[in-house]
Amino acid sequence: MRMTVLRTGPMTVLKDAGRPGHAHQGVAPSGAVDRAAYARANALVGNSPGAAVLECTLGGLRVSFDGPAVLALTGTDAVLTVDGTATGVEEVVRVPAGATVAVTMPRRGLRSYLAVRGGIDVAPVLGSRSTDALAGVGPARPAAGDALPIGPVAGFPEVEAMVAPGGEGPLEADLGPRDDWFTAEAIETLFGAAYTVSPASNSVGLRLDGPALARARTAELPSEGVVRGAVQVPPDGRPIIFQADHPVTGGYPVIAVLTPAAADRAAQLRPGATVRFARAPE
Known part of the structure; x- marks a missing residue:
């Protein structure tokens, strides 16, 4: 299955658990900026803990799939819409083939994490599918028209819903x-x-x-x-x-x-x- 990027919004990049162990080569670990939200997204759809997702800043992302997909969005109070119909927050969303999926602009928070069951299966660079904005290491930022491959289902059970931790205080x-x-x-x-x-x-x-x-x-x-x-x-x-x-x-x-x-x-x-x-x- 493939995910087609229709629109990226202000900033959308690929992220996973990062590429530790390359500091001696001048390469930072990178990875998801909000690691807890990233982990929740993968857990919801039943991915392995290190699967690649899309990190979307301030919404605006729009994608479609050429087959039925299982998705989850975490990190902010942004929601997924499927052909214009809003879904819940931090829950599993099942999407039919060909439907247009969009990420709304959040009222709170900055970065949302869109996970699809199977993970985004682009070629890893130094063992990671994360885009490093500073060093320029990793997959290129997705652009409108890109078709991103989705990997095989890992076999982990899906979690129907999760509650994000509170974000107030120092x-x-x-x-x-x-x-x-x-x-x-x-x-x-x-x-x-x-x-x-x-x-x-x-x-x-x-x-x-x-x-x-x-x-x-x-x-x-x-x-x-x-x-x-x-x-x-x-x-x-x-x-x-x-x-x-x-x-x-x-x-x-x-x-x-x-x-x-x-x-x-x-x-x-x-x-x-x-x-x-x-x-x-x-």
Whole structure:
């Protein structure tokens, strides 16, 4: 079976669990930006945990299938419409051959994940079907008219419905590894001030506008490895939360690292959203 892309919306890319293990080649893990939503989408349709899906930013995606398909949409409050009829949220949707399936623009959240039973079976690059926006590694972004192959059914049972976790409250983070490069006032500011998501944000990093975080040490750091959810502070003092397509290394100190759940929540923050940080429970 094939999925034909009729319209991509503002941004649609292929994502899976990522390509870890290639940092020595200068290639970041990439993968889905909201990993929990990605996992729920695959679980709903009975895919293996690493199956490829479409990551759709702010809706607008429209596709059709040349055979009957089993779909699920997660991540935001966007819904699937099948030939114009709306379906539920975070549930299994069965679609007849030839029907037009569309993703509405969400009112809350940023990235939706469209999974189809069997997974999107394009050729992997370095073991992954994820598109890395920064390095340009992985499958090309889908375009209108593309026909994407759907793989064989994996045999996992479908889940009829799931409930997405709540997304309110501050982003929990652990201090370090370079919190000693900042003043005590900077640490207090990080966990006390409100920040705003900048329009310059993307799947590489969530750029924040707000109070600058003052450094206690002015020496230069050699480039160091970073992980998804790392809160790096460049010379202007405004924090950047690294997301799935983050660079492999960075020369600026990392003041804190979000918990995995907080990193998933950060993936759904739109420009203009307010961000607060809290210390993760020990």
